[in-house]
Structure formats: structure tokens, C-alpha cells
Amino acid sequence: MHCVFIQTGHYADAYRRFAEGGAETYRDQRASVQFVADLLDRSDLTRVTTVSTTGPHQDELAPGLISEGIARDQDAGALLDRLAPDRLILRLPHLPLIKAAKARNIPTLPCFADLFQQGGPRTRWTNWQLMRALRNGPFPCVANHSLNASQTLKDVLRLDPSRIVPWDWARLRNVAPARTGLHDATAPCAFYAGALSEDKGVGDCLRAVQQTPGLRMTFAGGGDLDHWRAEAAQMDVAGRVDFIGLIPHDQVRAQMATHDMVIVPSRHSYPEGLPNVIYEALASRSPLILSDHPAFRGRLTPGTDCLEFAASDSVALAGAMAQIVADQSLFSHLSTASEVGLEGLYIGMEWNDLVTQFLDDPQNQTGWVTANSLTRLT
Template sequence: MKILTFSTLFPNTEKPGHGIFVETRLRHLVASGRVDARVMAPVGWFPSSNPRFGEHARLARVPRAENRHGIPVLHPRYPVLPKIGMNVAPLLLAQAVKPAIGRLIDEGFDFDLIDAHYFYPDGVAAAMLARHFNKPLVITARGSDITLLPTFPLPRRMILWAARRADHVITVCNALRDEVVALGVDAQRVTSLRNGVDLQLFRPTERVAGQPFTLLTVGHLVPVKAQELIIGALPLLPDVRLVVAGDGPNRQMLHDLAARLDVSGRVDFLGAVPQAQLRAHYGAADALVLASSREGWANVLLESMACGTPVVASRVYGTPEVVAAPEAGVLMAERTPQGVADAVAALRAQYPDRAATRRYAERFSWDDTTAGQLALFDDILNRRLRQPSRAFAC
């Protein structure tokens, strides 16, 4: 089958870690030998690649087309309107991408199905495009697109519109599936297919004896990830050090907090770390800590476990589905510095065998997810063949 993966959440030469979970799932799907894929990963338009424009300049340097792991990827530009653009973003995205999809079809890739990721604006735009090109559509919900964006009235209506017009909705955990159904989508049209972990890339490493107990946190330094709770727990954990892998707008605030709490000497800020280099950091740590206020399915949890490192995590959305056994780690009783400290202490008191943690992670290969996608796509395309005159309703 030929599929078009559509999402603004996809890696590129300038941001190789951006949306890597979408790329990883697609790579495993293509590796099945049953799928030929192209990727439409739009990038916000900006007029200059001059470095003085920072993040915007980086996006301007993204190539119009590239090949990633043997999969052709196109990066058409779309307009981004600050402040006022949220409500019109799906329409702007769809209109900007429509000519690129038309050219792709004219050049011979007349795909069978659109595989869209993240509901807003991507999924809504994909629903518009699917109707225009008369193609089946599957949208994958991944986290804040369902747990946060529906709190805004117009995005909520558009998300529901797209979900009802999609042939099927995939969620990355059961908790998100419940949220989608609660929005008003027929439960029969929503399937949970959790993310997997690359067990070859993430595997145990040799450890150095005699090191202080080390916590690791991995993720963008943004409010939702709440790394300040982990730093805030360090005064309660006097013999513990923390390694922070990631970058983002909260970096200076976190530096200042560490200084104010007099724990700077025990906090190491690594900045952004390429995924291929994370294995060494997971392996060197005694525990990964994730204090997020929202998560769909946090890939870093399984990556850490695959390296033999147990986790401490907040009890939000899909995380209890990932951390579901003592060898996996401990869930916090509360999202506070005290809650982090108590969970770390509980983990240390009954620290699991690292080989058992690895074995737990091995239950989460990508095989089941790939099989689930193939079965779902086959069913949608077979139904389409039986109803050749079907058109998308307004």
C-alpha cells in the first residue's frame, strides 16, 4: 500500500530530534515490506535564514526535500501568524500544502491513504486535504492535542470535526483513547496502538562503580516538563546529583533555581542531546525522572528502561500504562518537589535488578504496533474498495 504521512511533527536536517517518534513508527512500518511511504512535513515560512533570527532562521534553512532513512520527505512552507493564527492555522496549512500533494500525485505517487499525526492543526488540515483528494484518513492523537487544545472552544470543534471525518483515530495510549471518546467520537472508530522502543539502539551499557546516585531527566525545557520539580527535590536528596538533557526556554530559569537552592554543583546541564547519544546517559544514570504535567506516551521512559535504568514518573495520562510493574520504576504520589524526593527514596529502598528492567522494556517492541497499523490500514482500504463511490461529507 502507498501512504502519505502528514505532520508538522517530523525530524529535519535542522531539528533532527523534532517529532522523532513519528519517524520511528513510520520506519518500522516501512520495514515491514508492505508499505511504500512519502512524508509531507510542512515547515513554517520565514523570509530569512540569517542566524540573528534564531529559531526562525533554523526553520528557513530546512531543505524543501530530503531523504531520511530511505524515505522521501517534503517540507513545503506554510504561513504562521503569531497571536491571531491559532484559529486559522488548519486552513492555512491545508491550502499551503495542497499544491505539493497535487504535484506528488502528478509525479506518480497516487497514495492510498493519509496517515496524519497530531490533531491540531495537522489532523484538521489533513481532514480538509483528505476530502479534497478523496482519500481515506487516519489521524493519530499523541498528547496535548487531546489533553490541552480541546479546552479552547474553536479548536475543540475543529478537532471533533476532523475526528468524525477520519476513517479511524489512533491513540498512543488507552488514557488518550478515553479522552477522544469523551469528546464524542464513536469508540468503535478509536484504537490504541502504543509506541514502542528501539531495543537495538537502547540497550544496557557498562557502568562505572562508585559514582553518586544519579538522576537523569530528558526532554525540552518547557513548562509542561516541569524540571523545576526535580531540581526542587535536590535539597531533600543531599547525596544525589542530576543530569539534565535538553534545551528550551526554561533553561535560564532552571539554572537560576539551582543557584538559589544552592545545588548548582550537583546539576549538570547537557543541552540538547542527539537521540543516538542518549544511550550512554541512560546507562550511566541510576534513574530517569519525568515530572511532566501532561504526557501521552512518553518515549523516554521506555528508552531508559531498555538501557536497564528504572524510572520515577508523574502519574499522568498514559504514564501508568508504561510504568506498570516494580521493575519499571515508581510513580509519584504527587507532582511536587516532595513527591519527587519521596518517589526517588522509594525506588532506592527497593531498587530493581537492572536486567529485570531491561526485560520489562523488551515487552514493548514495535512489532505489535506495526501489525496493528497494517491490519487497520488494510481494513480501511478494503472497505473503500467495496464502496468506490464514497465521498467525504461536509
Template sequence: MRLLFVQYAGDYREAAQRLAAGGSETYYAQRYSVDTVAEMRETTEEVTVLCCMTKEPYNEVLHNGVRAIGAGFDKDIQVNKLIKLIEEQKPTHLIMRTPIREVFRWAINNKIPTIATFAESVSRRGLRSKLRNFLLTNLLNNKQIEWVGAYGVNSAILFQKIGVKPDKIIPWDFIATDTPDSFSPKKLPDCGKSWELFYIGSMIEAKGVGDALEALARLKVKNFPVRLKIAGRDEKDYFLNKAKQLKIEDYVDFLGLVPNSSVLPLMREADIVLVPSRHEYPEGFPLAITHALCARTPIIASDHPMFLDNLKNGVSAMIFSSANPIALSDCIEKLLSNPELYWSLSVESYEAWKQLQIPVKWADMIKHWLNNSPGNKQWLFEHSLSSGRYNMNSAREK
């Protein structure tokens, strides 16, 4: 068996070498993901990870026996070059972590057993998205694409809504390394100098970073005492410059990339965690929400479709209209002015976290597929979206 993983970003070589040298995880479950791939070497002839977005092209076998290939793409994927790299590996089994239609079509034409394990959902907004979804769905429903893994139940349901057959969709999650058991509920602290807001994630407008800055600027005009910490890579200082334009740079701390081990402490120290994603961003289910629930720090989130079945306004989070900085600032002010509401959100975080847990972990799905026995096939079917295991009304597991 020659197993090939294809992913858009997330340089496997860099991550494996850093972790082997004693470095820190830069995102949640990174070591779990790296080690899971390496474990596949025990039962296969070769395991290869092909990453599209890398600083340079490379092809080498790492210390753990995994072959890592960097395509060296910068902004756009060169499909013909990507297909050539795939063909050179002569894979017998393919795991797609990104929805590149041309690769699925190649796998179908070459009769390569394939599964998808998508970490992001799909957008249904606009005619262009609907056309993309139609074309992708036709490929995913082909019998050669044996299973379609989706990160979280809501994302799985969205794939069903665009037309993927529910009996081949499997909701999955990463292994839970943190739980809310380590922390007690939080009371709204006295203001002191200022309350602290916290954001972590991609530094792009679609994630609502600009909306958070504009909300902060509005609060500063009202002399409402808040600061904002932002963790993430700010390419070309785009948001730093925006903060300067809004005259709030003295109230924003740009932390850059932070080790995964620092995320939970940073969230626990914060008074509010912001998850302001706009609807156009194809969220699966952001780890920021899972981390915040573990830290028992109240969440203010947008009304992104991927959040609404798991976060209830005024119960487990405060919800505002996405892309609306005024609504966001009003939510912040309301929550930080209401100790009873603050306490109740923190208390409810444990129950909200429990309801997010699902039985299939990323490694489980892959291992059961590769083993390919009748029992393993039955296990996968019993965890599919059509199994009756999941409450389709609330998008929570029964």
C-alpha cells in the same frame, strides 16, 4: 496516489539530510520514521512531508525522492497559509500527525481519504480542553477520517473517552530497537561522591523540569548526595538560570541535545531516571520510560494519567504527585535509602517493558491503510480498540 504527511514539528528535510550524511539520530526511531516515509515512494506517484514549524519556508525534493515542505511557522500556525500549501500539493491521501481541526475539516469537505497517527494524547482538564476535544471528536468520527492512530494503548483509550469511536482507533508503537535483554538488574550502588539523577525530554515547565530542580534544591539543603543530568534543549537558558536562582548550578549538568545512541548508556549510568510530567502535558507514552525500562534503571515518575496503568508504585516505579517537588524529593530520598526496593524495581523493569509492547507499528498501520484491500482493512479492524485484543481495565494488550 499523491500522499501527504502533515506534522507540527520535526523537520523532515533536516533529519533526512543529516542521516544520509552519516549523522546520528536525535530521537528514538528517527531513522525508522524517515525511511518509512521514503519507502512509500515505491507505490505512490509522490510523497510529501509538510512540517509546520521550520526555521525557514522551503519546498524541495530530497535525495530519497520525498518532497519536503517547510511552512516556516515560528510560534503560531497560520491556518490559511497551511491550507493553501496543502491544496497546492493536490493530495489524494492525507496522513495527519497533529490534531489541526481546520485541516481535518478541509479533508472532509474535499473528500480526501485521511488517517491520523497522533504521537501525543489530549488533555481533558478544563472547559477549554473539553470544548477542543468535542470539536476534534466530531471531525475524527466523520467517515472521511478512516482511522485514528494513537501512540500506545492508554492514549488510545483516552481518545475513546473523549468520544472517538473505538472501532476506528488503533494503538500503535515505534519499532523496538532496544530491549532489556542486554542488561542485568541493578543494585543500589554505594554513594561514593553522589548518586546521579537523569532527565531527558522537552525543557518546559509542563514536563516537570522545574519541579526536578526544586526537588534537587531541597535535597541539597539536607546534604543528601545527589546530582542531576538533564538532556534537552534549554531555550534561552531558562532552566540554567533557575538552577542558579536555587543555588544548585554546581550540581546540575545541562547536556543539551544528545544523540539517540547516547540515551540508553546515559540511563544505564544513572541511578534514577526522572519522568516528572505534569498533568497538563498531553503525554502519549514517553520514550524516556521505555528507555529506562530497557536500561533497568529505576524510574521515579509523576502520577500522570498516561503512566498509571503501566507503572505501579513500589512495583515497577516510584510514583509521586505531579507538580509537587517535595513529594518528588521524598521519593528520591526513599528509593536511594532502600537497596531492597531499588533492586526490586530494577528486576521488575523487564516485565513492565514486556507489558508495554503492542503489535501495530507506525509503518504497519500506514501500509495496511494504503494497500486498501479487504484483507488489509480487516487487519486494521482486528487491531482496533474495539477488537477485544486489548485489556481495557489495565490498558495492556492481552
């Protein structure tokens, strides 16, 4: 049996980095890469191919373990005809691939991490096509990351909730002890991790720092560092912000622990899922401030395990930062409650279990879809 994964990430790069002792760039990356490689230990699998939309490449990483890259506009039917998969795990909502898999009756697990929104006419047309393609066919279910993104499959794509399966990564086990206050009351500091872009709220953070005297902020992530350093200089906060670029995953949690608060400022325009940085922030026990992005809304309780502000509103963000700095009892309360908040985020199947269940029973003969569906879990 030949199993094919199609995704955005470059599997071969990660596989080789880990083989050489390199670090993860996000939580559970090493475990998911190893899980895919270990599938060849199954007696019913003879070949596993990972296909990324990162541009052409082809490598045999181990006997039977193939990594290749394609252009995103690759002809979907020709790709599937060439690969001839017996099982397909589709990790992005790529409409031509969904249609091609359906036309060829290939058992397929659509397994997304995407928040679907109504949007304008073009988005609504794409949503309608996705709905039509996913409503029936060789798909035992449609999986999506966590609760809010899964609910958009029902509310936006109008899929049957009994066929929607939420999934998540493995639980974080190493939760730090609760904290009682700032590291240094005279030098409060905040931390951000993620892509450096306006839609992710980086500019809003800079404007909030501008309005919060004495506050420093560190930004970790990929993007145009020179652009953002120039923006900081123009706002006259260059001496209070630090853009450190991409750092290994294990350093992200360490940075969170050495800062007084973690900011997740995504604007509504950013196609966010429920990012790992929220889980990591809660596990670090540094108070979390997050925007009211639809992907996060309702998953935590503002004032109990986080503070929330209106996305794109730097004044509101600055006010939340000032609350953390000024109120030690609030700081202690948020830190103490963060462990319960973290546990409450987990819903649905772990990703490894989801893929294993699909490989074992792609026709859902055992009823695993219903048992783990949105209908059963909410």
C-alpha cells in the same frame, strides 16, 4: 498515486542529517525517515511529500521525495488543493486540515500522539469540533500513540472504540542486564531527558535535589539552559546539577546507564503522550521514577517496575529519590522487573505497519481496523 504526510517535525533536516552520518534525536527517527523514503519503491506510488509546520521551505530530496514547510495557520483547503493527495497521513490533530480533507473526500489516516483532556470551555469546544469532524468521513480509523492516549479518543472525544487504533514504535531489543545497586553509594545520581520547562517538571526536580543531600542530577534536553542554571544557583544546588543540552539519542541510553535513576516528572498541565524516555529508562535497567501524569497512569506498577509520585510535588519526588538511595533491595527489585514492565507497554500496531495497512486498504475492506482496534485490544 501521491501520498502526503503532514507533521510537526522537519523531515528534510532529519533526512539530510542521516545521509551525512548524523545521529538520531529520538528513538526510531532514522527508521521512520527511511520508511517514508522507501515508500517510493512501491509500484503504486509516484510521489511522497512531507509537510511540516516549521515554516516555509521546499526541497526535492530524491526523485519523487518532496519536503516542504508551511506556517501552522496556512489555509488548509488551499494547501490540499495544491498538493492534491491521493492518500493523506495527518500526524497532528489539526482541525482545519481534518475538515478540509473531509470536504474533499481524501482518504486520510489521522495518526496522533496526543492525550486529549476535558479542560476549560475553549478546550471542550475544540474537542467537540474534533469529535464531529472525525466521527465520519474518509477516515478508516483514528490512530493514537499507546493505550492511555487512545482511550482519551473514546472518553474525551467520544469516538467509537471500534474505530480507534493504538500504535507504537518498534520494540526495543537491546535491553541491558539488571542492576543490583548504586554505582557509588557515596555519590548517587539521577538523570532527566526532555524539554527543559516548568511543565515538564524541571523545577520540581531542582527542588527535589535541594531536599536530597548528596544527590547529583543531569539534565539533557533543549530549552533555556542559562535560565535553569540561574534557577539552580538561586536554590544553591548549582554544584550538584548539570545541564548538558541536546544530545544524540544513542547517548541518552548511555547516560541513563551511568546514572542510578531516571526521572520522568511531567506535570498534568504538560500535553504528554507516552514518551520514549520511559521505554528507554526501563531498557537501561536504572530504576524509573515517574509522576502520576494521566498519560502514564496505570501503564506500570508502582513499587514493582517503577516508583510514582504526585506530579508537581517536589517533596514526594525527593522521597522517592531517597528510597532508591537508601534501599538496595528496592533498587535491585525495580531493575529486575523493568524488562517485564517494558514489554507490557507495547500495545497496538507498529507505526510502519499502520501506515502500510492504510495505504493498501484505505477503505478498510479487509477489516484491519477492527482487528487492531481499542475494542479488540482491551
